[in-house]
Amino acid sequence: MGRTVLVSAGHSESDPGAVGNGYVEARLAVELRDIVARKLRSAGVNVLTDGMDGRNDPLSKAISLARTADVAVEIHWNASNGAGHGIECLAKPNLKPISKALAGAVANATGLVLRGESGWKSDGSGHHKKLGFCEAGGVILEVCFIDNSRDMAAYVANKSAVAQNVADVLAAYASRSAVASGRTGNAAPATKPAADTSGYRHVLLRRGSFNASVGQVQRRLVALGYRVGVDNDFGAETDRAVRGFQRTAGLEVDGVVGSRTWRALFD
Template identity: 40%
Template structure:
């Protein structure tokens, strides 16, 4: 035997009969009183109680539940900073431009897999944070891409800042990028709890999104590997998001 739905309690066809059974525990003494006074023929007593259960079950199946028929929504992928804010810079390389290219690559693979995708701009366009945050509402998952920077040229690694509820997804995303780029994982196997982040509370994370730090733009070796392999890393990230989205069905 294979159960097709583990969370049966979400259906009114289950909830209403259970409610009916509870109410009948209260109503049965009253129905017996009605029988005693010949208001209900004794042979109809069982029909009344059974009929209530059948009716409630039927009603539960017919009653439309919008929450069970909503589409999963879209996947939001956004690029950190904006066209007017370059973020961290290393020579000719600007963080905002690198992560915009990465966003576009991830979006390409997601759309190729048939997912509905929304981004904070197309091509070279990179909208400000305020626009990116608005995309989170209604999405099944939302990820924004950044690159780290540090005074030490040796600082390296990949991390994803997220709320505790998204720890596993954050770790999976970080590992996908680290494996593709030949980098290491920072934090808790690639996850950084926002409360432990040096940046403190972040608007994007507070709204339910995840922020990926794809590496250190200040590290020449890591920057070179990113530029050489970012399409490979983007495909790995897209695969994680596709699996995550499919699991919600």
């Protein structure tokens, strides 16, 4: 895969960020960054990081790397004196699609709500001013609220799924065209996902999901005779096909690919 993905951890070793419920934002961000980066490298994606194995370099390095990457995301946690909850991504309007996909990936894993416009907020909204990482063309992923105990419980219980879903979205966008990702540069050809679905069946999929597991479902639906494109994007066409399959299989027709629909599709 020729395109480059930057996965950055918010804050740094000298700036811990927000704290709450016994957690420190910078440490959480480094841990999740390292897990996502390893998953991407295992999938053959060209990955840049602002440190690795627990190290977190200054923001200036992340901004410099973001300017060179085709896809750039910086991991953060939100805080609001215990009053806020949910997931959001901060980015320029041209990066709204990938922002929504990343926020949706976390929501699919945790069940937490999406803030803003389906998980996207302008980088200049609310109390936010110009953010250096966003100005450099990156997306800031606010995983959840560190000072909300329910948010943190949902994240901790589903950390592995969060990391996998985020990695899936980034890998999928790395294989898409520059226009689709919102960045400029030459696109690499899309890679063919593996046929094995065992690693994806824990992922809850619904309209708005964008990751490699959606592509697995789409390929299976095509094999079963449904007319659906294979693009890793759970849009209206995929929703109709899933509902059609559920109806035929005698399942609840809700358009959501949960454990029962996964089993009916592949077992």
